[in-house]
Amino acid sequence: MKPTTLKPLSFLMGVVLLFSSCTKWVDYNPREDFRITELDYLRSESDYRTMAVSAYTPLQWLNQAVPVGDIASDNAVSGGENASDVLSLQQIDDMTHTPVNVTLTELWQAAYEGINRANYLHQYKEKNPAGNAVTFAGKDALYGEVYFLRAYYYFHLVKFFGDVPLFTEKRLSLSESATLQRSPKADVYAQIERDLNAAITALPAIQVQKGRITKYAAQALLGKVLLYQKKYDAAAPILESIITSNAFRLVDDFGAMFLESGENGPESVFEIQYTNTSPYYNWGAVTRGQGNYAIQQCGIRGLNGSAAMPYAAGWSTNLPSQDLANAYAAGDQRKAVTVLDIEAYKNANPSFGITYQVAPYKNTGLYNQKYLPRKGQTSGQIELNYLNNFRIIRYADVLLMAAEAFNKATTPNDTKAQTYLNLVRQRAFRDNLHNITATGATLYQAILTERRLELAMEGDRFFDLVRTGQAAAKIARFSANKHEVFPIPQQEALISNLTQNAGY
Numbered sequence: 001m002k003p004t005t006l007k008p009l010s011f012l013m014g015v016v017l018l019f020s021s022c023t024k025w026v027d028y029n030p031r032e033d034f035r036i037t038e039l040d041y042l043r044s045e046s047d048y049r050t051m052a053v054s055a056y057t058p059l060q061w062l063n064q065a066v067p068v069g070d071i072a073s074d075n076a077v078s079g080g081e082n083a084s085d086v087l088s089l090q091q092i093d094d095m096t097h098t099p100v101n102v103t104l105t106e107l108w109q110a111a112y113e114g115i116n117r118a119n120y121l122h123q124y125k126e127k128n129p130a131g132n133a134v135t136f137a138g139k140d141a142l143y144g145e146v147y148f149l150r151a152y153y154y155f156h157l158v159k160f161f162g163d164v165p166l167f168t169e170k171r172l173s174l175s176e177s178a179t180l181q182r183s184p185k186a187d188v189y190a191q192i193e194r195d196l197n198a199a200i201t202a203l204p205a206i207q208v209q210k211g212r213i214t215k216y217a218a219q220a221l222l223g224k225v226l227l228y229q230k231k232y233d234a235a236a237p238i239l240e241s242i243i244t245s246n247a248f249r250l251v252d253d254f255g256a257m258f259l260e261s262g263e264n265g266p267e268s269v270f271e272i273q274y275t276n277t278s279p280y281y282n283w284g285a286v287t288r289g290q291g292n293y294a295i296q297q298c299g300i301r302g303l304n305g306s307a308a309m310p311y312a313a314g315w316s317t318n319l320p321s322q323d324l325a326n327a328y329a330a331g332d333q334r335k336a337v338t339v340l341d342i343e344a345y346k347n348a349n350p351s352f353g354i355t356y357q358v359a360p361y362k363n364t365g366l367y368n369q370k371y372l373p374r375k376g377q378t379s380g381q382i383e384l385n386y387l388n389n390f391r392i393i394r395y396a397d398v399l400l401m402a403a404e405a406f407n408k409a410t411t412p413n414d415t416k417a418q419t420y421l422n423l424v425r426q427r428a429f430r431d432n433l434h435n436i437t438a439t440g441a442t443l444y445q446a447i448l449t450e451r452r453l454e455l456a457m458e459g460d461r462f463f464d465l466v467r468t469g470q471a472a473a474k475i476a477r478f479s480a481n482k483h484e485v486f487p488i489p490q491q492e493a494l495i496s497n498l499t500q501n502a503g504y
Contacts, residue, residue, distance in 0.1 A: 045136035045139075048121070054117055055118045055121060056273075058110045058114035059152070060272060061288050062272070064107060066459035067089070068107070072093070073461035074461070074474050076093075080315065080362075081361060085315075086297075086315075088102045099488060104160070118153070119170055119171045148203070154191060155225055161486055161487075162485040162501060164188060165498070181496070200219055200222065211271060213270065217269050236405035236406050240406075243399065249267065250399075266395075269393040269395060274389055275291070276378055276380065276387045277290070279291075279379050280384045280385055282384075283384075292388050293383070293384055294390075295377075298315075298373065306352050309354060309375075314372075318457070319360065319362065320456070324339065332429060338368075338457055342365060370456075397455060400451050400454065403416070403418075403421040418443065421446065421447055448464065487504035
């Protein structure tokens, strides 16, 4: 699915305020002045389905979550033109970030916009704002999507910020938002689990429209949520049910799934959909369009060459580290797909006539090839409208999560853990000669290492290091008991008088 970005709820906020200001005039009906009010919403199946699409839209605005997940780790550096280029990412890379950070603020606000939209639909599930029931075939399944989305937004928030304000019954007004306090992380996780279990019950295994959330996506996200809480016994059967469904498979060509032709393919469990059908031009809100702004960030600065060269220029941000490149063993096909050595590529393709700008800040000579901008995949304001989907949960991730869950279960099953781990490694090396036969703690570390190699530059690394207690040992300048979470954005803390995370 490449949904059109719809924003009825931002408009609706104004509608509600208008409606509220008129309630003292008992005999006044705003429709007499041809004014749209909240009573005009959710009157038909089409209204519900359109507004459900709007609940998907803030997923697109979370595009900086993926680069942050690697830049904050040992996988990547911020890059850019100089030390002040995209300062918010430079600070995250250097572990000097503070509550005044525009990237973190956007990641907070976009997630809560998504929650408000999901909550609005939840608020009027049984009866619409006019007090009437609207029933239609597939309504429960549609609400399965809504509850998955709310769970995803809250999972994003709890990963980044720890304890966060939790509300589920309705969309909050501005004044109500100012009264919220942070809820314990355990309570947020409990709500995420409730929403995902409700979604699993309601969602179909297959959606006609590509990109819409399925039962398997909800199961996979629930499995990940349980792993983050170290609920291995609960995670193992949920993740294995996806494997035994035979609904997914590892594609033979690792690199193919990151091409446009590979989107929503046989390995895709959940992708955030991007499009450029309605080009975006707003430089004042660069992450708020339908396109994937993070793609432009990854590109090689000042890149030029012949028409035959497939890559387009970008801003040299989110550069893979040499440490990541060195982590791949000889023969691992994933290295060439994940890490592009631009000088080696230039020398191997002299006919392209490649030139590019002077080395970027914190130059590694390496670029994020999974999401490198390519010619012909954008339109309008080209930097803001790349259509590349983010592959959020792949089948390989499911296999590795299942391997971890079985290895760490109360009664470990290392045979299953090895089987699922080695399926991923066999695809990587195209043979069985690199299979892992270790057990116990050694196997566990092998699984975590495989997660790094398989999912590099896809936004998981920092959070994997934090949840497994390895961040302080792996990340330079990481301070234990502080950097496990990011600071609550200062303006949000002031508006709602929220307590700040320790150390910030």
